[in-house]
Amino acid sequence: MSCSFTEKISSLIDGELSQTEAREVEQHVLNCSECEQVRADFLSLRSQIASYESSLELTVQNRALKKILAPRRSAGLRWAFATPAVAFATLLIIGAIVGLLFYQSKRASQSQTTAEVQTPAPAPSASVEKNKQAAPEASPEPSRETPSTAPNKNEKETTRPKREPATPIKRPLVREPKPGEQFASVPERVRSADTETMTAMHFETSETLLLAFKNVRLDEPGAAAEVSHERKRAKQLVYQNMMLRREADTAGDVQISSLLESLEPILIDIANLPDQPDAEAIRIIRERVERKNIVALLRVNSTALARALD
Amino acid sequence: MASEDEEFTMLFQDFYPSLCRFLECLLGGRAPLAQDLAQESFLQLHRTAWGTLPVGEARFWLYRVARNMAINEFRKSNTRYRLFDRVVEAMRPRTRNPEQEYETQERQALVLEMLQTLPEDQRAALLLREQEQLSYKEIGQVLNISESKVKVDIFRARASLRERWSKRAKTAGANV
Numbered sequence: 001m002s003c004s005f006t007e008k009i010s011s012l013i014d015g016e017l018s019q020t021e022a023r024e025v026e027q028h029v030l031n032c033s034e035c036e037q038v039r040a041d042f043l044s045l046r047s048q049i050a051s052y053e054s055s056l057e058l059t060v061q062n063r064a065l066k067k068i069l070a071p072r073r074s075a076g077l078r079w080a081f082a083t084p085a086v087a088f089a090t091l092l093i094i095g096a097i098v099g100l101l102f103y104q105s106k107r108a109s110q111s112q113t114t115a116e117v118q119t120p121a122p123a124p125s126a127s128v129e130k131n132k133q134a135a136p137e138a139s140p141e142p143s144r145e146t147p148s149t150a151p152n153k154n155e156k157e158t159t160r161p162k163r164e165p166a167t168p169i170k171r172p173l174v175r176e177p178k179p180g181e182q183f184a185s186v187p188e189r190v191r192s193a194d195t196e197t198m199t200a201m202h203f204e205t206s207e208t209l210l211l212a213f214k215n216v217r218l219d220e221p222g223a224a225a226e227v228s229h230e231r232k233r234a235k236q237l238v239y240q241n242m243m244l245r246r247e248a249d250t251a252g253d254v255q256i257s258s259l260l261e262s263l264e265p266i267l268i269d270i271a272n273l274p275d276q277p278d279a280e281a282i283r284i285i286r287e288r289v290e291r292k293n294i295v296a297l298l299r300v301n302s303t304a305l306a307r308a309l310d
Numbered sequence: 311m312a313s314e315d316e317e318f319t320m321l322f323q324d325f326y327p328s329l330c331r332f333l334e335c336l337l338g339g340r341a342p343l344a345q346d347l348a349q350e351s352f353l354q355l356h357r358t359a360w361g362t363l364p365v366g367e368a369r370f371w372l373y374r375v376a377r378n379m380a381i382n383e384f385r386k387s388n389t390r391y392r393l394f395d396r397v398v399e400a401m402r403p404r405t406r407n408p409e410q411e412y413e414t415q416e417r418q419a420l421v422l423e424m425l426q427t428l429p430e431d432q433r434a435a436l437l438l439r440e441q442e443q444l445s446y447k448e449i450g451q452v453l454n455i456s457e458s459k460v461k462v463d464i465f466r467a468r469a470s471l472r473e474r475w476s477k478r479a480k481t482a483g484a485n486v
Contacts, residue, residue: 007465010468011465014445014446016445041472041476045440045468045475046440048420049335049441052335052422052441060345065323067353068318068353068356069315069319069356284342287342287343
């Protein structure tokens, strides 16, 4: 583009020249083949760029308008949970509050139990723990420790309720009760521990599924089969997720319940993918997974649960 | 309140699709992200500026906010996402006949590829001119630059694209 008029051609086709200038440039173009070509090329570029079609669908547009015009409060809440960092911080705060309440109630009940243990049992309705402590030799358990070590054991257990509150996560323990342990609350603990174990496993499985889903290469042959496997897996996990969420709701575990609630629509979407995977649908799910930072949340929670269960 | 919402709905219906297209081209074809950012821009307009802005200003306000959001996305994003989005976008099912669809996809991909070679400010100025038919003055308002800079940016963008296009055509001709 050696001609000095070429820059003016750009302004000419944009209608940004004064009438006099425009006439002058038009006149020049008639006599300059280079500028004529430049004008033709610029106009061709314009038509290429202007004919670009957005992939916007009407349903997306309507959904967006609804979201914008929705009441402010709910929109604000959605925004808070749309930002992964804010969502994570919210979950942590909620978890801390619930943990604190749980810890306080637990400490109250434990101090009561300790008081009961230290007081001589006056009636036959005393707890099993108290009976064991009062007469360790009478215990029918075969794996019971020798009488010489038993008093030490009992001493440890009497002091345990005082040490337990120092543990940061107060989750039920999943293990076989050791001889001489308190048995009064065992049935409830075992049930909760099972749920916790299942939740931890569920989180791990879901994390693996989401990672696998994220890594499916759609441009490779056999990708459909890969996605169909994830779909099948998601179907199984949806029911488990629903069950665990209900359990968490009943137990008042807001942190776990919220995470399961975030996970559920993603699992449902994966499970409902058609036989021939729709790339757009897959991308939307993947983006949602990333936006909600769900993989990291699953990892953090499954690790926390596993630690508490150890 | 109802009439305000009606006015807003009209503005939304008029400009949401074109804002999506502008962002999609600016972001190199990442349609879902473009739609999210366009929605967020309208949401901000509805929450903060709607009612205080003169009617004619709302459009420029939207493009300005949307472009700033897109710049933030450039800072955050990386090549992996762009490649992934392109692959997914290329596989998106469409309703037209396959041949026509293929041609359109090819053409659109080429336009996006060419646009991505431009610096962001030139790309934004050119898109606002060619797709939205804004004047240099209006483009200056949206991008917060002078009219003369708009003029130079648009010319440089066109010259650069023209050169690339002709090089590409020559390479294609040599291959044939």
